[in-house]
Amino acid sequence: MNDRRILFFADASSVHTRRWVREMSARGYEAIVATRRPANVTGAKDVIALRPGSDGAGWFLALPEVRRLARRLAPRWVHGHYVTSYGLWAAASGVRPVVLTAWGSDILVTPRESAFMRRVVGWTLRRAALVTADSRDMLEEISRYKPRAVCEEVLWGADTELFRPAQGTAHDGGFEVISVRNWEPNYNIDVILKGFAGFLRAPSPIGRSDSGACSSSARRSSSIPASSTASPSRSGRPTTRRRPSGTGSGCSRCSTAI
Numbered sequence: 001m002n003d004r005r006i007l008f009f010a011d012a013s014s015v016h017t018r019r020w021v022r023e024m025s026a027r028g029y030e031a032i033v034a035t036r037r038p039a040n041v042t043g044a045k046d047v048i049a050l051r052p053g054s055d056g057a058g059w060f061l062a063l064p065e066v067r068r069l070a071r072r073l074a075p076r077w078v079h080g081h082y083v084t085s086y087g088l089w090a091a092a093s094g095v096r097p098v099v100l101t102a103w104g105s106d107i108l109v110t111p112r113e114s115a116f117m118r119r120v121v122g123w124t125l126r127r128a129a130l131v132t133a134d135s136r137d138m139l140e141e142i143s144r145y146k147p148r149a150v151c152e153e154v155l156w157g158a159d160t161e162l163f164r165p166a167q168g169t170a171h172d173g174g175f176e177v178i179s180v181r182n183w184e185p186n187y188n189i190d191v192i193l194k195g196f197a198g199f200l201r202a203p204s205p206i207g208r209s210d211s212g213a214c215s216s217s218a219r220r221s222s223s224i225p226a227s228s229t230a231s232p233s234r235s236g237r238p239t240t241r242r243r244p245s246g247t248g249s250g251c252s253r254c255s256t257a258i
Contacts, residue, residue: 001074005030009066009089010081012047013039016103017081019156034069034089036062050089059085063092070095080124082106084117087124097129100149107138109186121145 006024010017012035021031025043033041036058038049048069051062070078070093079099080090083106090098111118125131125147132154133139139151177196181187 001076002030003076004028005032005073005075007070007073007075007078007093007095008033008044008081009035009078009086009093011035011037011086012041012044013037014081016101018042020079020081020101032073032075034066035086059088062089066092067094069093083121083124084110087128088120091124091127098127099130099132100125100128101154102131102133102138102142104138105186107133107141125149 006029008017008021008031010020010033012033017033017035018041021033021041022043024031031041031044033044033047034050035047036050036052036054038047038052041047050065050069051058066089075095077097077099078090078093078095079101080087081101081103083100083102085106087100087102087106090100107121111121122145125142125145128147128149131142131147131149131151133142133151134154134156136153139153142151179189179192181189183189
């Protein structure tokens with residue numbers, strides 16, 4: 001076993017994969033990516049194509065090859081991105097511990113479309129030692145499968161050295177909100193529009209201190225131990241928000257800081 005080797009099962013063409021690999025490489029780990037969509041990944045020692053394509057059956061037909069690869073590479077950890085596909089590979093690889101990262105539809109959409117996929121998701125999650133997701137909604141949905149894993153909300157920060165108001169920018173007291181999601185029903189763009197329409201119609205803006213919203217938010221945050229939350233990221237690197245103390249060790253009781 002190589003104690004500094006991480007085997008990623010992930011889409012090599014995804015920016016998320018590239019960020020994780022880049023960060024682990026920067027921390028001194030050897031990162032290898034096994035993927036159905038090979039692409040150059042900066043920081044990866046190797047990118048290995050396994051059954052390239054996108055057919056659903058391929059995820060299951062590739063399992064013997066996945067196990068052989070994992071035995072040959074003998075990584076310290078495996079990290080599967082997207083529970084219903086690469087996460088399955090990680091869980092079935094035979095390597096422990098398993099880290100899983102959920103990205104959205106693998107938890108919120110696909111399992112609701114098929115009883116078989118619900119069983120796959122449950123089987124996969126219950127073999128993980130750590131599960132990460134980027135929203136509380138996903139962590140709450142993951143908890144329904146009763147995994148034994150520790151669960152973490154991982155937030156992607158913005159590099160404030162690049163993304164900040166230019167010098168001399170005039171501020172008129174207003175602000176702009178940008179949604180960068182696709183125009184598909186799955187992303188609820190209509191909910192965002194309706195929400196801001198309601199915000200503009202409200203007699204007292206939600207963000208004003210006299211509305212009570214800020215003070216209640218402050219009270220809610222003050223109840224969380226200072227050690228349980230990470231500082232906002234200035235580099236675009238992932239940061240985590242842990243569960244408040246006393247909420248248990250498993251995902252079935254996840255509650256992340258606000």
